[in-house]
Structure formats: C-alpha cells, structure tokens
Amino acid sequence: MKCPYCDNEMRYGVIQSQHEINWKPKKSKLFGAALFNRDAIVLSEFSFLKGSCVEAYCCDNCRKIIIDYGDGK
Numbered sequence: 001m002k003c004p005y006c007d008n009e010m011r012y013g014v015i016q017s018q019h020e021i022n023w024k025p026k027k028s029k030l031f032g033a034a035l036f037n038r039d040a041i042v043l044s045e046f047s048f049l050k051g052s053c054v055e056a057y058c059c060d061n062c063r064k065i066i067i068d069y070g071d072g073k
C-alpha cells in the first residue's frame with residue numbers, strides 16, 4: 001500500500017491487544033467495549049483464543065498507521 005501522505009510504500013503489520021480494539025470520538029472514563037459507546041467503531045472484536053488483532057500499514061516517513069476496519073467488508 002502506498003502512503004496517502006508521501007506516496008512511499010508502507011510496511012504491512014498487525015496491532016494486537018488482549019482486549020477489543022476500538023476507535024471512539026473521545027476518550028472514555030472507563031475502558032470498555034464499543035457496545036457501551038454508540039459512536040465507536042470496532043477494529044477487532046476480542047477472541048478468547050486469539051486475542052484481538054487488526055491488520056495495519058505503517059509509514060516510517062510520516063509516522064502514520066493506517067487501519068482497515070470491518071474485515072474489508
């Protein structure tokens with residue numbers, strides 16, 4: 001994938017967590033599942049076997065990470 005900022009080739013990788021990975025419009029007082037925040041986007045649901053893992057591309061030039069959500073659907 002080409003970086004949309006500098007057009008360099010980005011490095012493929014993953015972001016892993018022991019918890020659900022989600023994006024929210026603002027920081028919440030309590031860590032919690034997206035279930036409790038209607039504006040949240042779940043990047044990776046938690047799995048007891050695998051944990052949470054989402055594919056991401058990194059640009060070392062711009063120090064940006066790009067994440068696809070919704071398994072590409």
Ligand SMILES: [Zn+2]
Nearest residue numbers: 003006059062
């Ligand atoms: Zn870049």
